[in-house]
Amino acid sequence: GQQLNQSPQSMFIQEGEDVSMNCTSSSIFNTWLWYKQDPGEGPVLLIALYKAGELTSNGRLTAQFGITRKDSFLNISASIPSDVGIYFCAGQLPNLYSGGGADGLTFGKGTHLIIQP
Amino acid sequence: DTGVSQNPRHKITKRGQNVTFRCDPISEHNRLYWYRQTLGQGPEFLTYFQNEAQLEKSRLLSDRFSAERPKGSFSTLEIQRTEQGDSAMYLCASSRKKTSGRDTQYFGPGTRLTVL
Numbered sequence: 001g002q003q004l005n006q007s008p009q010s011m012f013i014q015e016g017e018d019v020s021m022n023c024t025s026s027s028i029f030n031t032w033l034w035y036k037q038d039p040g041e042g043p044v045l046l047i048a049l050y051k052a053g054e055l056t057s058n059g060r061l062t063a064q065f066g067i068t069r070k071d072s073f074l075n076i077s078a079s080i081p082s083d084v085g086i087y088f089c090a091g092q093l094p095n096l097y098s099g100g101g102a103d104g105l106t107f108g109k110g111t112h113l114i115i116q117p
Numbered sequence: 118d119t120g121v122s123q124n125p126r127h128k129i130t131k132r133g134q135n136v137t138f139r140c141d142p143i144s145e146h147n148r149l150y151w152y153r154q155t156l157g158q159g160p161e162f163l164t165y166f167q168n169e170a171q172l173e174k175s176r177l178l179s180d181r182f183s184a185e186r187p188k189g190s191f192s193t194l195e196i197q198r199t200e201q202g203d204s205a206m207y208l209c210a211s212s213r214k215k216t217s218g219r220d221t222q223y224f225g226p227g228t229r230l231t232v233l
Binding site: 048 | 148150158159161162163165173208225227
């Protein structure tokens with residue numbers, strides 16, 4: 001199946017620092033999404049990207065859909081304690097590649113963000 | 118909008134028993150997805166419905182897994198003859214594909230299954 005390479009696996013940062021994480025793929029995706037997941041809960045959508053080159057912000061979060069459609073990054077500015085959690089990138093393949101309608105998302109393994117006060 | 122809801126939130130069962138989970142999507146979302154998430158991994162896509170039609174089920178993990186969405190609203194995921202390896206978080210997501218092609222999935226809180 002398709003694989004998304006998400007890095008870094010984990011980040012230990014000081015409160016107030018900026019954070020950057022990214023995802024790459026060998027396949028082209030037509031949608032990139034970033035989710036945050038807290039322990040024992042489902043993923044919560046942060047940002048959705050639909051066009052190559054698109055740069056979108058949501059408060060202190062900024063994400064971009066790579067020009068090649070094979071990568072995306074997420075930046076968090078001025079981190080705060082509630083930013084702690086696991087961040088996942090997810091990609092959705094174009095229907096042409098989805099084997100007859102499988103619009104399920106392909107997820108990375110996540111970036112575990114830990115903030116030291 | 119009321120979000121995606123899933124019941125139960127936690128299920129503990131003995132190996133060999135059957136379990137069924139329920140998902141209620143966001144109202145007016147015509148697409149519903151099931152995922153499985155094991156520890157330390159991202160969610161893994163299992164199957165999805167558009168209205169009551171199951172359009173993709175080749176990713177279901179084995180023939181012990183089945184899903185239904187009989188009236189195009191809520192859905193159930195059943196696992197027969199559970200095995201310890203089935204222990205995981207089972208997530209449901211819903212979406213409404215727009216004419217623009219945009220199709221953003223929103224997840225429920227998940228059902229944590231533990232098979233003893």
